[in-house]
Structures are given as structure tokens and as C-alpha cells.
Amino acid sequence: MSPEAFDRLQSLMASRAGFRLTRDRMKLAEHRLGPLARREGYETVDALLASLWAKPVAALGWAVIEALLNPETWFRRDRATFDTFAGELLPALSAARSGAPVKVWSAGCSTGQEAWSLAIGALDAGFPVEIIGTDLSQRALEKARSGAYTGFEIQRGLKAGVMLAWFDQHEDSWIARPELRAAVHFARANLLDPPADDHRFDVIFCRHVLGDMEPARRGQALDNLERRLVDDGCLFLAPDERPDGDSLAFRPVAGRPGLYVKTPAALKRAA
Numbered sequence: 679m680s681p682e683a684f685d686r687l688q689s690l691m692a693s694r695a696g697f698r699l700t701r702d703r704m705k706l707a708e709h710r711l712g713p714l715a716r717r718e719g720y721e722t723v724d725a726l727l728a729s730l731w732a733k734p735v736a737a738l739g740w741a742v743i744e745a746l747l748n749p750e751t752w753f754r755r756d757r758a759t760f761d762t763f764a765g766e767l768l769p770a771l772s773a774a775r776s777g778a779p780v781k782v783w784s785a786g787c788s789t790g791q792e793a794w795s796l797a798i799g800a801l802d803a804g805f806p807v808e809i810i811g812t813d814l815s816q817r818a819l820e821k822a823r824s825g826a827y828t829g830f831e832i833q834r835g836l837k838a839g840v841m842l843a844w845f846d847q848h849e850d851s852w853i854a855r856p857e858l859r860a861a862v863h864f865a866r867a868n869l870l871d872p873p874a875d876d877h878r879f880d881v882i883f884c885r886h887v888l889g890d891m892e893p894a895r896r897g898q899a900l901d902n903l904e905r906r907l908v909d910d911g912c913l914f915l916a917p918d919e920r921p922d923g924d925s926l927a928f929r930p931v932a933g934r935p936g937l938y939v940k941t942p943a944a945l946k947r948a949a
Contacts, residue, residue, distance in 0.1 A: 679708045683727045687742070695743050695814055696870050696895030707746055714745045744815040748890060751788040753835030754795045756885065756917055762934055763881065764799035767912055771880050772805045774910065779806040783879040783906065785869060786887035787811030790822025790862075791835065794854060796883070797861040798844050812867035822864045825854030869899040878908045885916040885936070900927060909945055913938040 679687075684704050691697045699707065708723050715726040718738070730738055754760050771780045780800070784793040793811035800807040813819055832841050832852040845852040869887070882903055888896050904927035907913060913928055915921065917935040921928050928938040 679704060679711075679723055679727070683724055683731075686731060687727065687746075690739065691743060691746060692892050692895070694739065695747075695868065696891045696899060697743075697747070698890060698892045699746065710745045711742065714741055740814075740816075744817060747815050747818075748886075749788050749815070749818055750886070751791050752831070753791045755792065755835060756936070757835075759883075759885070759914055759917075759936060760795055760799050762937065763796065763914070764803045764805075767881060768800055768803055768805045768807075771911075775880070777806070779808045780881065781879045782807055782809045783882045784809060784811040785867070785882060785884040785903065787813050787818075787822060787864070788815070789818045790825070790864065791827075791831070792883060792885070793822065793862050793864070794825070794844075794858065795835070797858055798840060801858070801861065802840075807861055809862045811862060811864045813864075814866065814868055816866060819864050819866060825859060826851040828852075869902060870895060872902055873905050878906055878911075880908055880911045881914070882907050882911070883914045885914055885919070888915065888919055888921075896921075904928065904940065904944055907940065909940060911939075 681704075684699075684701070684707065687707060688699045691699045711723045711726065715721075715723050718726060718741075720726040720729065727742075730742065768780060772778075782796055782800075784796060787793050790811055793809050797807065797809050800809075811819075811822055813822070826848075827845070828851065832845060841852065844855055844858050846855060847853075869884070884899075884903055888899065891899060900921050903913060912931075915936050915938065919936065921938065927941060927944040929941045931937040931939060
């Protein structure tokens with residue numbers, strides 16, 4: 679891949695998805711775009727990109743972006759986060775909602791393991807939930823909707839008892855059971871897009887996403903998340919992620935790494 683093509687690729691990622699593509703990832707980008715180039719009938723990645731620059735096609739542009747997104751995820755990643763969600767937040771929120779389902783958004787859900795993990799925690803604890811998982815990548819969402827995982831994927835984060843309780847084995851795959859599927863819905867969404875309606879969530883998970891975004895875009899994404907969160911709701915970031923300097927909407931909860939609530943300033947603005 680030429681430096682000029684990579685520069686344009688950086689601009690595409692930043693403008694459409696807000697993601698930062700640093701120069702040290704040039705070889706990785708070329709590696710990830712190789713299969714896409716072959717599927718689209720191009721001999722090289724440079725030929726694929728040259729065609730895109732010459733005649734921008736939205737579908738191809740998004741396919742390029744999707745190929746470069748980081749898909750890394752696994753079940754119950756950052757285990758303490760899920761313990762806090764199921765053991766502390768769900769009882770309090772369910773009581774505050776008079777037993778109505780707690781609404782949860784897994785933003786940047788990739789292939790779905792986070793959303794399924796949240797559903798398992800809630801159902802095991804006996805609390806009704808409505809979970810939506812969203813991502814930019816259609817290919818990732820297709821896998822998430824299938825609820826099917828390899829033996830390696832299913833064992834990465836789940837204990838044997840949990841795996842057997844919530845997934846059925848079919849040949850080489852483990853497939854989410856109907857009662858688990860009933861709690862989770864998947865859809866495509868861009869965190870940079872402002873809310874199209876007034877639907878809000880009690881808990882938002884947006885973990886291992888903001889760290890890959892351009893600094894200017896992180897604040898935009900956080901503001902959109904704040905607008906989607908109810909006033910007494912909670913936001914989970916990854917334990918090593920901080921909104922400091924990117925948004926004045928959230929403050930950390932002491933003793934709970936990665937857990938945030940709205941600031942008084944955000945609550946006053948909403949009022």
C-alpha cells in the first residue's frame with residue numbers, strides 16, 4: 679500500500695467512523711483489506727483503493743471501513759464489570775423501574791459476546807432485560823445475530839456450566855438458546871450519528887471503542903451516548919478508558935473502574 683493511499687484511508691476512517699488509523703498500522707491495514715480486495719475482484723489492495731477513490735461507492739467505502747475495525751472481543755471480558763452489572767446495578771435499577779425490563783445498550787458490540795454475556799448475567803440473576811447490541815460492521819452483526827460460536831470462542835470467557843446452560847452444541851458450533859435470544863436484539867448504528875428518536879437506556883456499555891477513535895470524535899460520541907442515557911443510568915467504559923477532557927457529561931464512580939454516571943452539569947442541561 680502506498681503512503682498516499684494510506685493517507686486517504688486515514689481520512690476515510692476518521693470522517694465516516696471517527697476512528698484513528700495510525701501510520702504503524704499500515705501493514706495491518708493492508709493485511710485486513712486483502713480478503714476484501716479478492717472478494718471484490720481486485721488483484722491488489724492498491725487497485726481496490728484506487729477504484730474507490732476514482733468512483734466513490736458508499737457500499738464499498740463502508741466495506742473498507744468494516745474490514746479495518748478491531749473485532750477483538752470475548753465473553754465476559756473484564757469479568758468484574760459483569761459482576762457489578764448483574765450483582766449491583768440490576769437489582770437497584772429493576773426496583774427503581776418497578777420490575778419493568780432494564781434497557782441496556784451494548785454499543786460497539788462486534789460479534790455479540792458482550793451482549794450475550796449481559797443477557798446471561800441478567801437472566802441468571804432473575805431480572806428482565808431488553809438488550810440491543812449495535813456495531814458499524816454488518817459482517818460482525820451477522821455473526822452476532824446467528825448466536826453461533828466455535829468451541830474456542832465459547833470457552834473464551836464462559837465456564838463450562840454457563841456454556842451448557844445457555845448454548846446448544848450443533849456439530850462444531852455452540853448456538854444461543856431461544857430464551858437467551860429473546861432478550862437480545864442486534865442492529866447497525868454509528869456512534870457519531872445523533873439520536874434519531876428519544877429512546878433511552880438505563881445502562882450503556884461502550885467498552886474498548888473510544889480508545890481507537892480520533893480525540894475530536896470521542897467527545898462527539900460521548901455526547902451522543904449521554905443523550906441516550908436516562909438521568910439515573912450508568913455508562914460502562916473499559917477499565918483503562920477515561921472520558922476526561924473529551925466530555926463534561928460523565929463522572930467516575932469511586933471503586934468501580936470503568937463505571938460512570940452523569941455529572942450535575944449534564945443533568946442540569948437535560949432539565
